[in-house]
Amino acid sequence: MASEIWEALREVQLPLLAVLLLFGAFAKLGSRDASSGLSVLLPARLHRPAARGTGVLEAALAAGLVLLSGVPGEAARLLTALVFAASVAVLLLVRRRDPEAGCGCFGGLSRAPIGWRTLVRAGLLSAAALATLGLEPAGWQVLAGPGPVHAAVLAAELLVLALLSPELREAAARLRHREPCELREVSERSVARRLRASDVWRTNSPLLLGTEPLDVWRHGCHRFLRYDGMRHGTRVDVVFSVRVGGPRRTAVRAAVVARDSGASVASFGTVSARALQGPPRRLPAPRRAALLDDRRRDEAREAATLGEAREHPSARSDAWPSEDLEAEATGGRGGA
């Protein structure tokens, strides 16, 4: 059993290392911030080339771990172990040079200062790559036929790696707190997607004379797009405003403005950015309403209130001259 687990542990390292290397490569190649990790030791002009070079090397190693077997596969595994071992040395130097610098392992996510967790993780990954030396199958073969032992070992190792990764906290913080919509950069493509999925666009698209906006501008949360249009033979400007954040169904507004007079001919979409109030809630069924009333009933309070009412001067029988009134009424009737 122990040998089976050991074999599974060795085999699982190949796809796991490949995925981690690929993730790191994409993060480095896609990140604009190239001033952490190895770059701290290099002059400013080499920051970008160094980040790109490391990313390409990691992607190549990931491909080698998954695809190659035999001698080339062994070379890829050995090189991966050497790269991780070298990264431990580099990270120690970086920490000495700039204690505030991040490791840059996963691009912009790795901004936390280099600590013991990052160093242990790099050492562990180097050992994992060393453990794969001499394995028969290539990475893709492991992926093709994983067993339950592989899954269990992988889960345990992922847990260890999660504990050793300061990037997870940064990723969670990014997911939890997005920048307010006024400050958020948005691409034209995402705005166009939001606009074209709206009812306001579908209603007004027959008026438009072109597919491209004549002018695009921004005001806080709103991106505006002005289109050339024609309405009942009159030239108009159809202006859409797309809200960057908030609920989708209230995101798009539009105004149709006559080009000659500048008067607003029609407007579409919600006036408020807040979600509209929902319909009134249904009244409870009579039986349930009676039950609820019964629960709210307080007999002691009712009795006290009734007592007070009876004691009240206006409730006493002498307060109302009923007999005199009756006598007057009878006398009056008799006299008539």
Next chain:
Amino acid sequence: MSVITDKHRSRARFTAALLGPAAVPEPTPPSTRVARGVVVDATSDMLCLATPAGEERFLYERVTSFWRGGEAQASELRPGDDAVVLCSHDGRLVAERVWAQAARATGVITARHDDTLEIDPGHGRPRLTVVIPYRTSGRITVRHPRLEPGYLFDAVGVWREGAVWTVRPATTQPPYPLAATPRRPPAQRYSGTLNGIATWYDPAWGRAPHLDPRAQATGLAYPAIDRAGHTGECDRRTSCVPLPLLSTGAVVSLRNDCTRASAALPVIDCAAADSWPCDLCPACGGQGAGRLASLTMTSFVALGGRLEDGCFNATVTVHNGEV
């Protein structure tokens, strides 16, 4: 005079149509207390200025002061000088303060030859030649210890032979090059009213208002211009003040915290160079760090700023019109 184009006006109109008129307040008309023109004649008791409106004459009072690279006398003003005049509260006839040949160099240093620097002001503006004369080099290097390519530079000076001759530093240089500027951490909250500092820039680069109508422009350049729809380059970075993204044509309210003067000013340009530093203004002991806007020369003076100081503490309000 303003350089607000029809496009800017229509943007403001359409924004008001969709977000309500509160989103785009009416811009404050240009101040009648400020004039800019070319000195035709400067005698000991009167200044004659050629402006696009014609020749204007300004009388001096006992308190009238002059600046031409330093406090100066009226006789030091030369015919042909580019001058900005702040008139007294009584009327446009009497000058309160006159600045001649005022210039500013804000940007990143791209080259250095002895006492001459080449500055890139960003957002596609032409590069500036800056001369640091020996007389002012001490003051400049105290606040700008690294006069090397890649570092920021901001100084006030005078125009002379097509170059800016520095007089005094306008800020303290950050100790790192522009490329190594730390990023602002993501802002958690947004407020439509922000504190910081306002600076000035010359939209006409020292040219007379006859040659360049932008010389008398009223408005401000904004450091957080949205990239979409902005014609021309705007190589801004994320400003250290969480400024909302706007486009040219928007109108913001700006208050000078030192004099309490305020105005609604249109955004007329990108102020990329103001998104780079995160500095304080010592003008009246303000606490807000980071640049909110760069006002045109005449707007800066109209709001009570002194060109030689280079900045004042300000509060900006951006109306979003949301209910």
